[in-house]
Each structure stands twice: as C-alpha cells, then as structure tokens.
Amino acid sequence: MQRTKQQEKDIEQNLRRIQKLQLENSVTKINSNKYTMEDFPNEIFYEIFEYLDLYDIYKGFYNLNTRFRDLTIHANVLTKINPSIMSNSNFKDYYQNIVKPNQKQINFLRLINPFVINIIFPSPRTILNFNSLETLILDNLHNKKFDEFFDHFMHLPNLHSLNISLTECIKSLYILFCQIFRLPKLKYCKIEYYSENNEEPLYIDLNYNCSSIEHLIINGPFPFNTFNNLLCCLPKLKHLSMNSIVGSQMISEIQELSPIELKYFKHISLKIDYIHFGKFEKIVKDFFHHVQTRDVRSLDAKQYQELITSYMPYLRIFDINHEYSIGKNDLTYHDIINQFNSSFWIENKWFFTHQHRRTLGPHTGIFYSTAPYRRKYYTYYLTLNNEVCSHIQENVNSVKHLHIVSQGIQNNVLNYFPNVNQLSIRYISKKQNESTIAILQRIVPLKQLTTLFIKYIDLPVEYLIKLLYFAPNVHTLNLIELPSSVTDLKLIKENETSKCVSNMNKIENLTIRRWITFYEIPFILHFFPKLKYLKTQILTHETRKIIRLLLSETRNRIRNLLKTTP
Template sequence: MNIYIDEDAIDDKPKCIICTQPLGSLVILDCQHTFCEACIDEWIRKNASFPLCRRQVETNYVLTKISDLHICNQLDCLPVRCLQCQKNGIQQNRFKKHIKRCSKSRITIFSDSIQNRLNHIKSTIRSKYNSLEIPTPQRRVTPTIEPIQQQFTYHSPIQNNKQQIYNSRLIPTTVRLSCLENLANELIYDIFDYLDTNDIYFGFFYLNNRFENLYINLNNAFQLNLSNISKIDFEYYHKNVLEPNKNRIKILYLTNPFTIDLIFSPPRLISTYNQIEKIVFDNIHSKYLINILKHLICLPKLHSLTLSSIDYIENPSILFIHICRLTKLKYCQLTYQTKETRLIDFNECQQSSIENFIINGYFPYESLEKFLICFPKLHSLSIHRLVRLGDYSFEINFNPIELKNLKSVSFELDSIYFELLKKIFKNFFTYIEILTISVFNSSANFFHAEKWEEFISSSLPNLRILDYQNRYSGAMNHFICACRSGGFSSEFWTNKQWFFHNQYNDRLKSDDGLFFTINPYRRKTHEFYWEHYYNTRSNIHEDSFTSVKQISIHGTQTYMDCCVYFPNVNELTIYDCGSISTSLNKILPLQQLNKLIINSKKFRFKDILNLINVTSNLKTFKLYYHSIDGDQLKIIEQSDIYQSVLNKNQIENLEIIHCCCSLKEILFFSQLFSKLKTFQIEIIRKEFISIMRYLLLKMSHLVFLCIKDLPKIYSNKLNILIKSDNLLEHYFIKFINRDLYLWY
C-alpha cells in the first residue's frame, strides 16, 4: 500500500476516485471523467453506470484509453510514501521496485509453496550446477520435504477430523499458516543447499537478523552468476556478498560489461579473490580485458578461464602472452574479433600448462607452429577460424612437433586447401583420435573420398571419430558433391562406422547444401531443410540428433513425413516463411525452447505471435523486423492471439535487428513483452528523447538497454535527459562501437 506524501496538497484530478490511488492505466468516459482502467471496468460490470454522473450504460461499454505520454509521465512521477518503511518521495513508477527491496516487507510462505519450490529445484537447479561442471550436493530432496511437511499443517478435505476442526474454528477454513522463522537452522540450510547464491541473498538476507546471520555463516563455496541484475541490486550484492566473501568465491560468471568494471576497479583488486577456480567474463571491454589479464597471475587456484570481448581487439598477441603466464590454468576459451587478421606473435610467450584450448576468432595457420610450441600439454584444441593469410604461391615449411597428449582437434577452415591441410596434420596432429572439420565452398578435393582415405590411412592412424561438415553453394559445387559423394559409402568408411549424408533443398531447386557425417551426429548445432532427403532410405534415424541444442531451419515444409526428431533443442533459428508451421512440433519440442531467432523480414507478425504462443518457456527473442504502420499495429493488438501472447509470454531478453523503430513500435513491443529485462534496438533518431523517456518511465523490469548505431553525442544527450527529468538515480552509460549501453 502506498499513499501520497501530503494528501491534502494533492489535486484530486490525478487520482482515481474509486481506489483513491494515482491513476494507472488511464481511460476516459463520455462524461470526460478519468479512472484507472481496471477500477472502472469492474465498477461498470457491477453497477452498469458511471460512478460520478450515475449515467446508465451497458455492462459491455467500450473504454477509451488515454495515450498522451505527457499526462502519463506526470502521473508516474507523483511522489508516494511506503507505509511499511515510511520512506517518502518514492516516484509512483518506481514503487514496485521499492517494495521488492523494502527492508520492512513481510513474507508469508505456505507449505505447499515450499514443496513446489523444492520440486522445481530437483529438476532445474541440479542441471544448472551440472552445466557449471562442478560437483552437486548428493543430498536427496525428499528427506528435506518431510520435515517441512511435519511443521506445516494442512487442512485437507480427506482428513478424518475435517468437520470437527471446521466446527470448532480452531484454524481458518482453508489452511493454517506458519512462519518460516519457525524452521530449524539445519532445515533452512538444507533448503539453501539447492538454491543459487543469488536466490538465497535476494530471498532471505533482508528478512531479519537471523536470516542475515544464516547467510553470512554459510559453509558453501560461492558460485556467482550476475547476469540480468539491476545496478542498485548489484550495489547491494557487491556490498553484502562479494566484498565480505572474497575468500569463499570459487566460480565467478559475469556477462554485463558494466559489472566487471565496478568489481575490479582498479583491476588489481581481482587478486584479492584468491580462492577463485573458474572465471567466465563475457562481453568485457578490451581495455579492461588486458588489464585484468595482467593480474590473474595472482590467483593460485585458477584452472578455468573463459573470456569474450565486446569490442575489437587491436592485437590478439597480447592476450596469448598473458594467458601463457597463468601456470595453473588447464582450460581456456578465448573469443575475440579483429578489424583485420594478421600474424600472432608468440615470441614472448612461455610454455603453458593449458590442456584444453578453444579459440573463437580468426587465427592464421602461419602462426600455428609457434602456438603449438607454447602449448605442449594440449589434450584438445579447437580453432574457429583457421585462415590463410598468404597467397597460394607461398607455403611455410613447418618443423614437425610431436604432441602425444593431443587427442582431439576441431577446425573450421577458411581458404585452407586440401593439400595444405594434409601437410598441417602430418607435421602436428598424427596422434589425434577425434577430428572435427568444417569447410565452406572448398576445393573439389574435399569431396574426393579416395583422397580422404589416403590422408587418414597415412597421417591419422589412431583416428576413431570423424565429424565432417562441408557446406557448399553454387551449381558447380552442387554437381561435384552429387558426383563424388557416393565414394564415401565404400568399405573403408562402413568398416569404421562412418556414414555420410548429402542434404540440399531439392524442392526449391537451390544449389546450397550440406555434406556431413551422421550416425551419430555429434554437434550441438544443425542446419535443417524441409526437403525429402530426410527419409528412411538415408543413414539418418529418428534418434540421430540427440546432441543438437541449437537448430536452424530453412526452406518450406514438404508434405512428406519427416523421420527425424531433435529432442534436446532449446534454441531455434528460422530463415524462411515456410518454416513457421504447425509441423514444427513434429521435429522438436517447442515447449522446451528458451531462445528464438527470426532471421528474415518476410514473416507476418501474426505468424510470429502464433509461434511464441506455443513456446511458453521462451526467455530470449531476436527478431529481424520490418516496420509496421500504426493501423496494422492496432489490428494486431485487437486480435485474440495478441491477447494470449500478452498474458502468457515470459520473454525477458529482446533484440530487434535491422529496423529503426518508432515510438509507436516501441510502445507496441514494450506492452507485448512487459517482463523485459534487457532490450536491444535501433531507433529513429529524431524520437530519441521521447523513446528513452518512455522506456525509463514505463518498463519497470528493464535493467539493461542497448541502442544500436548512434553517434557518440547521444550518450551525452541521454545523460542530460536522465538528470534533467530525474528519471534515474543509479545508472551507468557506455558507448562501444557506435552502440549506446545503459545499465540501471
């Protein structure tokens, strides 16, 4: 409950006379009186009249919304007071956020809510910990539920003494309530075992002194994931969790480009987190990336490092130099982008202890020999992409290196011809047992089965697993693949249980295709075409694609039955209009999806809504969008499918690509996806002020905003707007690669 600071000093007009609260969703009647939409709708349905003038109306009277942003913004800025903590001066639009953190808020918990929460923990939290590659508690959940059931009393219809209890009025007619404070410390710690550290903090820390002390005295090693957290929540968290528990944090996962700057400013502070074993820094600014790398050498237990830069790296050599100095490191994944590819200098690198290295970036094959000299203990190596810098007339003469521990190699090749590939493997990778190769529009030799047989027999005698993909386009490559792919069914391949499939869209007469190994299919990603080559005559079976997590769908659905299914997919990308169909659920579990990308501007928006409507667990949505005029938006808003999506969707992350959205379109998306926490868009620049004011006032859950493709002057404009209109108290602004980032 919230009331005005000075009730007598406030004009009655900005208040709803029914609920006496600040006007929320504003509507106006024929008598020109204004009310909250929910209040007046309920009044008319009950009384069939207007509250003030008592005019009689039908119960299905159509309400007229007021869309004047200026009026709505003024109402949102009205000051209110919290009756629980008595804090004054809270703006109406920020009151919900205040209630979530209010130190005087009281939480009532039903026993069935605890039980449901623990059941949910069984199926989700454990898998979440497994994905972090850490040991999970082996304690069973059932013994934890039983003591809770003993302390919480149900009033169940099947109890023998129901009538006696009801008549004597010993408890309320539905359920007896009990306070969480009545639970023993041991039982609360049992519950904490199955909760994320973040959930424990935000759910229990501020309840009272007892729960604060329980949290402080946790014996668990901390594993922190600070994604999609607001700035003010982060500040509380930094003060009460990070700083007091530096010596207990073992895993640190940061994806926000702002949080890394705040925690490790200056960068040498990272050396104080001396128990960290695993670090994941995603979307880190290159300037901070280099500075932090210099101080990671002070972490004696760090064995796993994942780094991803949000902007261009001028010289990747410096990254490898600092990584090689981390003497305890066993696993490293490095993602970077450069404006141009050039040789990487390893002359200053010392020999590294790394055993598993993943490089997501352009890596010149000319630097490969020196790289392998610096990483002699490698067990697995993955490079995306291995490129050739020089022309075809110049070749490097490698000195052979014996890497007996290196058993798995994965390369995505760019401009590397077949004979050069053979030379690379003959010199460096003769001991490998697992080979993953991806090529695109390669030379004809990559389709030559006999050359592959000779290459594997002579240079890769220990090879057990081959994962091969050759993506091609153009009539000539299509013809070559059709002519030569039959050679991959000879006795050499079948004896090793290596089977191949040539996939192309025959129905659309396209020359694009994919030639790949199958049974089993080992990759987490797959390109699927609606075409008749997925049938029982091929080597593909219904359970061939259990490894696939991300699927991209092309083409138009055929009328033939499809015998493949992708049971573990959670990310879907669609490229063609015909791929949005009712048959999607025949090839993948739509309810399981948490990320959807529509990679085309040709879709009807109602078709997109139909798809979102059946993907109820969707959290991330990326849309290649084309502008829709205001009249079309109104028609969509009046449709049943719009209302269904409005009420059901759980989307928290939205990115709109290749379209400068107007204020009307921003209104449309923000109302449809009201739970957004992160929003990435391009906007019409002349509406920048109006759009930013609306987003900051109306989107209560939003904590991270990215406006793409803007001149740098707009960061100053945004700062001036926020301060002049008093829109935010706590916020950070960054400008990276013509993109404006706001975190608040």
C-alpha cells in the same frame, strides 16, 4: 578396474539423487509434524541453498533475521558468484553485503554486464583481492578493460580457467594470444572475438611463452598460415576447438616454428574455410599423431583415409560436417559422398548421412556423421521441391537446439525432433502463414520451446504473434529486426490473438540486432510486459525521446524492465 568418466559421472548423479530424496523426506517429515520454517535445522537450509542461485539466497533469506543472515554468509555457495540480471542499485547492495565481505574465498566468478564489472573492480588492481579465484568468466568485456586487467591476472595464484567474450574488433591477435599464453596456471581458456585483420602473423617466442593451456576454444577468425605456430606454443594441449580457420593470400615473412610432439593432444574440432587440403595435410602429419577424436569441415574420402591410416593411428571418432559446394564441376555431390561407403569407413563404424536443396544444383549439399554421435545442435534444410533425396535418417532424440533453413516450409517434412527447446528459423521465402506454423508443429513441440531465434527480415507481425501464441513458454527471443507494421499498434491491439499473447507471453529477454526507432518502442512495451532485458541499437538523436517515453509509461507495464536498467 579403472572407472571411465561416464561411470564417474553416473555415480555422482546417483549420489545427488539420493541426497535430494533425503532432503525431500526430511522436509516431508517436518511438514507432517507441522513445524514452522524456522524449526528446520541448518543442514536442511544448506541443502536447499545448493539448488538456488546465490542472489536468490541473498534476496530470500539474508534480511529475515540474524540466524538467516549468518546462514547466508556461511553457506558454501558463497564461493561461486554468478549474478543474474538486476538493477545497478540492487547489485551494489548485493555487492556490499555478500560479494565484498567474501571476496577472498570466492573461487568462481561470472560477470555478464559491463556496469557489474565496474562495481566489483573499481580499479583493475582490485581483482587481486580475489586471490582464491579459480574460474573467471567475463562476457561483453571491452577491449580496453581486458588490457587493463591482464597484468593483474598474472598474479592470481589459482586462476586455471578463463572465459572471455570481447565486444570490440581485435586489432592484434598477436598481442591477444601473447597475453593469454603468459598466464602461468591456465588450463582452460575460451576466447570469443571478431577481427578485421585475419592475416596477421602470429609468432611467439617459445623461449618466453610455453603455455600451460590444456583445453583451448577459439571462437573467432584465426589465420591458417600461423596455425602451426599456435600449436607449437601449446605443449600440454589436450583439446582444441576453433570455429573459423581462414585461408590467407599473404605470404608470411616469419619463419615457421619446428613441430613439437603434442603427446597429450587427443581431441580436435575445426571449421576450415578455403584451405587447400595439402596445407592441412601437413599440419595433420606434424601434430595430430595422438588425436583420438576429430571433428572436421572438409570433404574428400580417399585423402582422409590415407591421412588417418598413415598419421592418426589412435583415431576413434571421426565427425565430419561439410556444407555447400564441393567445388568440382566434373562430379556431383553424390559422386563425392558415395566414396565414404567403402569398407574402411564401415569397419571403423563411421557412418554418414546427407541432405541438400535441389534448387542449388547437383554440386551442393550437407554431408555429416551420424551414430554413434549424439548431437545437441542440428541444422535441418527443407526443400521447396517435393522430390526428396533418399538417405539414412539418424536418431535425433538428443537434439536440443534445432536450426531450420528453408526456402519455405512444405509438407514433405521427414523428421520430428521431440526434445528440442531452442529453435532457430531462417527462411528465404517471405510467404509465412498459419499453415507454415502447423508444419512447424510437425517438426518440433512448440509448447516446449524456451528460446526462439528468427533469422530473417521482412517478418510479418501476424506470423510473429501466431508463432508466440503456439509457443507460450518462450522466455528468450532473438530477432534480426522488428516487423515493419508494429508501428500500427492500434490495429495490433484489436486482434484477439495479439491480446492473448500480450497478456500471457513469458518473454524476459529480447534481442533485436538492427536499429529500432522511437515509434517501435510502444510495441515492445505493450507486447512484452514481462521484459527484463532488452538489447538493441538506437539512433543517437532519438535517445532522449526514448528515455522520456520509458519514464512516462505506466510503471505496471514496464516495471520489470525498469528494475533491470543500469
């Protein structure tokens, strides 16, 4: 009997548990006999290395003595390079001793900082030294760098996985995808970009470009009028995910390619914006015959039923998520979603639930699939109106990242999310106080949070301090802007809760999306003493003042940030 993927995954996890127990037993036995660390056999260290980041191995063992240096160099983990945040000088040392001598055996490379990319690849051609490279992940890559590297990517014989996040606006999607489709061995590709021109036709000559890609993720706006041509270039496609397919008013002058049979195409996830159902229906008829899993973002039960019955005979999972307006004035939101209660949906075991804010009227809401899907990300809309619409509640134990959207949290909270460790909050109301935090504690275990996103402006500094007081294990904080009152640092320092939070918070990564000024820097340095990484925008004319301030600060207060400044 052929094993399922889940069974294989369970077997692999059990083997890992057994290996870990054997390692723990070996260490316990050695400790009971009062051996020193150097008495451990090499196999024990190789097992330990499996649980550590390569840079931690290098930092902890490489310079101890000759034996540990040899152990570090010959460890199998040297095939994977995924450097954490570190200073320019530290990385240069790491590069010279670990990365450069082993570049021919490295098969996994993830780089998140532009200055690191410049050190490892002083010229684009040097990427050819990594001739065993199978997986390449480049975050925050400048478009010019991507263009320079690309011709050399072509000559990496084993490159089958590419993950790239571009920092600048894409001028031509045509050129971008032409480049990607030229890579002869590529099986997995994830590309993240933003574009101002979402209506550019994408026409690729199939005689020149038939891509080998099987798993494609596109995070960026893609024009629907050339979606057909994209699919025609992917004859081996198995999985497609696109977070923004946008409609176009432009009449395309190019001739659409004739549909091809995508016989391996099983899974698709699409977010569709302002696309007429008839146009989408044509794509389904032409390409989705073999699809088994479908995640969609539009809403019409009868049309979907007909489409699935006639053109998607293998569909097993139908995962829908529709938000906001239904766009029909003669029907309410309930009229539309009640159509998903027919025998067709029940017999296929496709069940749904909904929530909505009454203040936006009877034509808006959020409608989405429930069991058997186990969501890790969940958007929770809270209403100011005490009248709560009754609907099926789903199991939320699988949710790890909760996004709360509200006009102001009230006591009519319906759900508790016990396993959330990432929280995003977007409020419309400015009235945030201690009672709001108390209600938040009824929704998520605040002490469990490690990542916090606050997505609204005019944030009161008192609220931020209080929230961090009850969420002491947050290490990553993302704000749209700093509270306006942070410039009054003297008053903040006098607050007892503020003193406690300043001394105890564990925040190492801080992102502020809007501009910060010279006068806000002291608050950051005082309030986040463990900060290692700061991403924000500053005014050009304040750059020198800010640098002088950083260099004049007590080094104990900003020592971690200075260590990681490029």
